[in-house]
Amino acid sequence: MDSRSVLRNTVAAVIAxxxxxxxxxxxxxxxxxxxxxxxxxxxxxxxVGVWTTRAxxxxxxxxxxxxxxxxxxxxxxxxxxxxxxxQFQCLDSLWTRESNWDHRAYNQGSGAYGIPQALPGxxxxxxxxxxxxxxxxxxxxxxRYIKGRYGSPCGAWGHFRSHNWx
Numbered sequence: 001m002d003s004r005s006v007l008r009n010t011v012a013a014v015i016a017x018x019x020x021x022x023x024x025x026x027x028x029x030x031x032x033x034x035x036x037x038x039x040x041x042x043x044x045x046x047x048v049g050v051w052t053t054r055a056x057x058x059x060x061x062x063x064x065x066x067x068x069x070x071x072x073x074x075x076x077x078x079x080x081x082x083x084x085x086x087q088f089q090c091l092d093s094l095w096t097r098e099s100n101w102d103h104r105a106y107n108q109g110s111g112a113y114g115i116p117q118a119l120p121g122x123x124x125x126x127x128x129x130x131x132x133x134x135x136x137x138x139x140x141x142x143x144r145y146i147k148g149r150y151g152s153p154c155g156a157w158g159h160f161r162s163h164n165w166x
Contacts, residue, residue, distance in 0.1 A: 025066040041166060067101040070115060077143055091153035094160055095142070103135035116142030 064072075071092065073090075078088045098117040101107035105111050113121025114131065115138045124131035131137045143153075146164040150156040150166070159166040 052158065066103065066135060070101050070139060073136055074139045074143070078153070079140065081147070087153045087164070090157035091146070094153060094157045094166065097160070098155075098166075101135075103133070103138055114138040114142075116145065118142070118145070 074091060075088050078091060095101055095115055098160060099115050101115055103115050107117060110119055112119040115135055118124050118141065124138055127141040128134065128137040145158045146153055150159060156166045
C-alpha cells in the first residue's frame with residue numbers, strides 16, 4: 001500500500017472517530033485505522049492528552065518605556081489646556097531635541113535638568129519636591145513655563161529654532 005492510501009485511511013479513521021465520538025476531532029489511542037487493522041502499520045492515531053496546572057495566570061510583564069509614558073501624560077495635559085494636536089507635535093519636537101524625553105537628562109555645560117531642561121533644575125521644586133525623579137512633575141512645570149513665557153508649545157518651538165534655546 002502506498003503512502004497516499006495510508007494517509008487516506010488515516011484521515012478516514014479520524015473523521016469516523018469524530019463522528020462516532022461526538023465531534024472531538026481527534027481519535028483516541030486505542031482506535032486504529034483500517035490499514036493498521038490489516039497489519040500493514042501498527043502506529044496508533046495521534047493521542048491528545050488533557051492536563052491541568054495549579055499555576056495562576058500572570059498578567060503580562062510588559063511596561064511601556066518611561067519616555068512613552070511621559071509623552072502620553074504630556075499629551076493628556078496639552079489636550080486639557082485645549083491646545084491642538086499641532087501644539088503637542090511642537091512640544092514633542094522641542095523636548096525630543098532638548099532631552100529626548102529623559103527625565104534624568106543633565107546638561108553638564110549649563111546645569112539644565114530633566115525633560116524640559118530647566119535651568120537650574122531646582123526651579124521645578126515649586127511644583128513638587130520629587131522633581132529629580134518624577135517625569136510628571138517635570139512635565140507639569142515645563143508646560144507652565146512654556147505657557148507663561150511663550151504662550152504655547154509652538155511659540156517655544158519657534159523660539160528654539162531661531163535661537164537654539166527656549
